[in-house]
Amino acid sequence: MSNSATDRDTVPETLWAARGRHTGPAPEEVVRRTLRRRKESGDIDDFAEPAVPGDGDGGEESAPHVFEARWRAGGAVTVRARMTLLPRTGRPEGCEWRLVAEAERPWDESWPSPATLFWPEGGAPQDSGWDHHPTVAGVRFRQVNPLPADDKEMRRRLREAAKDAWCVNLVVHEAMTPDERGRLPLAGLLPAGLRHRVVEHRASPQQFRGVNWALKDLGVQVPRGGAVLLPPDPAPKDYGSGDFSVRSVFLDGSEPTELVGALRRFVALSRPLPRGLGEALTELRDHWTLMTLQEELERERQRVTRYAEALEAMTTSRDLYRQAAEEAHEALAAYREPAPAGLPQQRADARTGSPLQQLTRTFERLRFSPKGAKSGSVPGASSGGGEADRPE
Structure with a gap:
């Protein structure tokens, strides 16, 4: 049937x-x-x-x-x-x-x-x-x-x-x-x-x-x-x-x-x-x-098989979740680690190799950009303007 x-x-x-x-x-x-x-x-x-x-x-x-x-x-x-x-x-x-x-x-x-x-x-x-x-x-x-x-x-x-x-x-x-x-x-x-x-x-x-x-x-x-x-x-x-x-x-x-x-x-x-x-x-x-006794036995066997398949699927899903969580923790730790002095920030970001690399670069650019500076000016420059006041 x-x-x-x-x-x-x-x-x-x-x-x-x-x-x-x-x-x-x-x-x-x-x-x-x-x-x-x-x-x-x-x-x-x-x-x-x-x-x-x-x-x-x-x-x-x-x-x-x-x-x-x-x-x-x-x-x-x-x-x-x-x-x-x-x-x-x-x-x-x-x-x-x-x-x-x-x-x-x-x-x-x-x-x-x-x-x-x-x-x-x-x-x-x-x-x-x-x-x-x-x-x-x-x-x-x-x-x-x-x-x-x-x-x-x-x-x-x-x-x-x-x-x-x-x-x-x-x-x-x-x-x-x-x-x-x-x-x-x-x-x-x-x-x-x-x-x-x-x-x-x-x-x-x-x-x-x-x-x-x-x-x-x-x-x-x-x-x-x-x-x-x-x-x-x-x-x-x-x-x-x-x-x-x-x-x-x-x-x-x-x-x-x-x-x-x-x-x-x-x-x-x-x-x-x-x-x-x-x-x-x-x-x-x-x-x-x-059902006959044989049919009941067969039904219980099928039920056990379905339970085993469901348990295996849950175990696989748990392992994948654990792996993803570990990778996320590693990426977060790499993001919080300060970059070495003198090393370009982009190189430090590339070193992490995490899936959050693009997001990390965006945050780093926002972090080190000079806030409040006007376009074409340098912090600390005088408004009077003169040869001695100009930066090299």
């Missing part, structure tokens, strides 16, 4: 991230109960609920809840994940959650979705309300989201959804009214790692012109009976609308092979870190507490 500064500027290949809203009561209890079940079933190795700064100062409503879990994807690759439930203050529509998971090697979309290890996949109604879009009301993951009939409202929704770069927004146009199988969400046909990151916006056959008018501001167009991926904010450098447009999506229950390929290429782009994801990744890496 890399810790370099470069990885913090772009989304690492080892990272899986998603965020959403939970609209039911007591989301922390839902997560805690789900993690217990996952540990009992062996889906995860362990989990923890570490304390966070400020927890308990203002009650549960004002403090975030943090959960950590670790498991082995594919039976061999260690994955560390951190779930943060943000306070409900100012969020009456639900509790926002953020989930970041990092593996020891590049993420494989066939691995289990981290979302289903923290959240239940179904069950009671209060357990299934976690898949709401984080910013757009009425939009959910794992479901078909019909676009509004009003064109202006449709444009507003798509623009708001595209701003959230944590999600992958997919717009699908129905070439004809689908049957019962075609009305099912495409999320169930996607790889597990993409299932809870893709938001499916569905346009009806008669909305073809309206949806392309709404997408004009985003610089993309959806083919008739096809699909297009909306550009994230900020957009990757290599993003091209034509590269992530699918001409035909058959809504008959079959696997959308071309669409899955476009999704895989899309998430594999070198993308800038979305707003908030950099902080979440830093918290995962720097404040991780769920």
